[in-house]
Amino acid sequence: MTGTTPAADHVLVLNAGSSTLKYQLVDMADGSRPARGVVERIGADGGPADHTRALHEVADRLAADGHGLDSPRLAAIGHRVVHGGTTYTAATLVTDEVEAGIEALAPLAPLHNPVNLRQIRVAREVRPDLPQVAVFDTAFHATLPQAAARYAIDRGVADRYGVRRYGFHGTSHSYVSRATARLLGRAVQEVNVIVLHLGNGASASAVRGGVCVETSMGLTPLEGLVMGSRSGDLDPAVPLHLARVAGMSTDEIDRLLNNRGGLLGLCGDNDMREVVRRSAAGDPDARLAFDVYVHRLRKYVGGYLAVLGETHAIAFTAGVGENSAEVREAALRGLGRLGVELDPVRNAVRSAGARVVSADGSPTAVAVVPTDEEWEIASQTWQLVRG
Numbered sequence: 001m002t003g004t005t006p007a008a009d010h011v012l013v014l015n016a017g018s019s020t021l022k023y024q025l026v027d028m029a030d031g032s033r034p035a036r037g038v039v040e041r042i043g044a045d046g047g048p049a050d051h052t053r054a055l056h057e058v059a060d061r062l063a064a065d066g067h068g069l070d071s072p073r074l075a076a077i078g079h080r081v082v083h084g085g086t087t088y089t090a091a092t093l094v095t096d097e098v099e100a101g102i103e104a105l106a107p108l109a110p111l112h113n114p115v116n117l118r119q120i121r122v123a124r125e126v127r128p129d130l131p132q133v134a135v136f137d138t139a140f141h142a143t144l145p146q147a148a149a150r151y152a153i154d155r156g157v158a159d160r161y162g163v164r165r166y167g168f169h170g171t172s173h174s175y176v177s178r179a180t181a182r183l184l185g186r187a188v189q190e191v192n193v194i195v196l197h198l199g200n201g202a203s204a205s206a207v208r209g210g211v212c213v214e215t216s217m218g219l220t221p222l223e224g225l226v227m228g229s230r231s232g233d234l235d236p237a238v239p240l241h242l243a244r245v246a247g248m249s250t251d252e253i254d255r256l257l258n259n260r261g262g263l264l265g266l267c268g269d270n271d272m273r274e275v276v277r278r279s280a281a282g283d284p285d286a287r288l289a290f291d292v293y294v295h296r297l298r299k300y301v302g303g304y305l306a307v308l309g310e311t312h313a314i315a316f317t318a319g320v321g322e323n324s325a326e327v328r329e330a331a332l333r334g335l336g337r338l339g340v341e342l343d344p345v346r347n348a349v350r351s352a353g354a355r356v357v358s359a360d361g362s363p364t365a366v367a368v369v370p371t372d373e374e375w376e377i378a379s380q381t382w383q384l385v386r387g
């Protein structure tokens with residue numbers, strides 16, 4: 001020991017999804033990650049019972065690695081929060097009032113906000129001395145023009161109840177759109193990009209010169225693409241029909257669409273790897289699930305090409321987007337006339353980094369760009385606490 005105190009330049013990032021808790025300790029001095037990991041299967045067999053237990057597991061793992069939550073190097077904790085409504089359109093220092101705001105938005109993101117809030121409360125209890133920052137999924141989409149953000153319903157009702165399109169996965173869409181510009185060697189202000197974030201939850205966005213102008217998720221993370229266990233778009237009369245004809249309650253319909261829909265509802269598996277494997281083995285349910293998933297994705301790609309006009313790149317990201325050559329190929333097959341030409345050999349190569357997978361001369365480049373929500377959350381947190 002030299003007697004000098006080590007610099008407090010570590011940011012701990014907690015990114016809770018519906019069934020996972022990802023964590024990373026980021027060293028802001030050099031961008032390295034002294035610790036990172038994920039607790040999976042929360043609430044399922046073999047996993048922790050709930051997100052509070054999961055957070056204790058993260059704390060234990062960090063301590064075992066010599067980076068306990070009591071570390072003097074920790075400068076701040078950055079939390080992913082899914083819904084920020086119209087109140088929170090940028091990273092925000094957490095106070096009791098902000099906690100109450102996140103709680104008030106819970107009905108709009110029932111799988112996520114309650115979990116995000118519990119995690120913030122536990123972290124504030126453990127380190128009340130540290131700044132804690134909430135980074136919202138909705139923030140990047142605050143720029144949506146009215147034409148894209150409005151539902152065509154009575155304006156008074158919409159305004160009174162905050163019924164509008166917010167969009168989610170914004171941290172990822174923001175990071176990936178900038179990383180795609182870098183990959184193309186252009187300034188973000190010069191490029192128009194369609195980002196396809198295909199994880200367990202999935203969403204598309206159209207980003208014009210770094211500004212989000214359209215996205216597929218809406219009031220809640222249910223609208224849009226087919227997901228692991230969420231239906232995405234459907235006729236808004238479907239829930240009414242099921243309530244009237246099948247006598248289903250709102251909670252039952254909620255579970256049907258949010259937890260038992262998507263790939264899971266169509267074929268019994270929410271993991272795209274399983275869907276592709278079963279489909280290749282000739283399973284008709286898995287084949288149908290794949291086809292519905294891809295058909296919806298193609299509709300959004302076509303729609304967003306029209307929204308953007310000139311489109312410099314389509315970027316695939318998150319678990320499915322980064323890893324499934326089958327999904328990328330099926331989503332873009334035959335789009336040469338629209339200026340999108342995938343290179344089948346480049347597309348099939350497995351590689352970890354950002355890469356172009358379109359043919360040379362394709363007017364719209366196609367790229368695979370790994371997302372890094374944790375880095376984005378860490379840098380926004382750092383900016384807020386260090387100016």
Ligand SMILES: Nc1ncnc2c1ncn2[C@@H]1O[C@H](COP(=O)(O)OP(=O)(O)O)[C@@H](O)[C@H]1O
Pocket residue numbers: 017020198199200201228270271272273276318319320323324
């Ligand atoms: N090699 C692969 N092929 C197809 N899908 C994959 C592959 N690897 C991972 N996935 C998919 O990625 C999904 C998880 O993506 P991820 O971005 O980690 O999701 P989330 O953050 O929403 O939990 C899984 O459902 C899985 O189906």
Ligand SMILES: CC(=O)OP(=O)(O)O
Pocket residue numbers: 016017018082112137168169199200201202221
């Ligand atoms: C908003 C959302 O759908 O998040 P995730 O994909 O992590 O479930």
Ligand SMILES: [Mg+2]
Pocket residue numbers: 017199200201
């Ligand atoms: Mg995710």
